[in-house]
Amino acid sequence: MSTAIQTISLQHNRITLALHQLQDGAGRPLLLLHGLGESAVNIASLPLSWAGPIWALDFTGHGASTVPRGGGYSAEILMADVDVALRYLGEATVLGRGLGGYVAFLIAGARPSLVRGAVIVDGPGLTGGSIHATSSSEIPVAGPRVGQAPDPWALIELSRDARPPNYAVTFTHLAVATSGLDDPIAVTCKVSPPWIEAIKAEAGVMTDITMQDALDIYAAI
């Protein structure tokens, strides 16, 4: 599953996103979201089983997607990357590793009718920054690798973006309220930062479950 069958270019504002098809098949697609500083190539090697088509997205500033000038990243912008991919794919189950897990979780709340289950897996960028914005005060410099993927600004900004637990809980409520699924979110990660701890306590979030078991449940929907 590590080589793309095809790569589609999608436009998100001034960014061209690369969406790679990794596996053909009938039925609902599985969309894979990589971790911070990774790309679709990395997430493609995740050992999993899914009967339908599998796609993997390169986030803005990562892989074969556009590296923008001057940063300005947020997890919400990456959520909009995924929304562009979902507009192309239609209903999908979304699995994200690390930062991709947080983004999968956000889009499950933002587009509950399109996301048929979001699976959160351990990986780079799962924790995010401080939950208290004033704790982080350094104004960083990106260095000489600017313009190359993974974009240094993505690594800087998306490793310190604030993820307050109550903000995460709101997205859980959004997913539960309108997805029509009993458990629209599956937490399979071992690492448990405050935003994960907060959502684990909410109804509609599966815990103590493996990645493959969660995928099997969502595949049966």
Add this chain to the structure above:
Amino acid sequence: MSTDTRTYPGARQPDRFRQVNADNVGIAVYEWGRESDPVVFLVHGGSDFARTFDVFGPLIADAGWRVVTWDHRGHGDSDYAEMYSWDADIRDALAVMTSTTDTAAPVVAHSKGGALMMQLIEASPYRASRMVNIDGMPSKRRMPDVPDHDQTRLMANEIGSWLDNRHNAATAIRKPGTLVDLAARRAKMNPRLSIEWLEYLVTVGARHEADGWRWKLDPSMRFGGFGPWRPEWSALRMASLPIPFLGLLGTVDEPMGWGARARDVLPWIPQGGRLEVLEDIGHFIHIEDPQRVSKLVLDFLS
């Protein structure tokens, strides 16, 4: 007078213009006053642009200051960027400051610019010697009478609308119109500012193209919305400011204002700082009453 030009009493175009490269985003920088005078930075708010200081800036410059201001990315004559964020705006600001002086200088900032500068100063206190915050102080008031489930629904609508906007942003263009049309549109957001001023702003904040005038503001930008940011973070930043501080607050709510009240702000004024409440004035305090505000600012700077 040509139909394409306007003047306004006291408005003066900047004495100098330059561009600063901020991580490959071009930032338009404007100055009034002698280059040898001490520097003061003016910072505009969201949806605004540097030339909104065309009256206030010269009043400060004429008192012996080198006034430096800039268009935030996506605003005025600065480049459109692929992405926008507060952190990016702060880095752009730091690039302008660094291009101007190595020493701490006073900062006078309006609305969103005030909140941006509080974050910058908290991070780099050595960059600023004093701060005047013009109605850019935090308000903790957030839909207080709306039940939780309705707030969740409103947030769902807001997120959906924001995502829909992202799909269309790449091809978005601003609606053209006559100079008078654009001023009338802006009057809906700036209801307390005179139509003469707003028509003047069109001539410095919009482009005249074959099919009419268009505001320069990047059409892909969308203000308001949602995110993890909480007003109390800004309050904590304000309380932590280690430099002399003057806050200015009007008492009349406006569409572009923050709705902050003295009672919201006073508990967070930094040690030794002070808050001036100007009665019967709206969000654009320095534009409504430039003489009074410039006097307050100059007294504070001196």
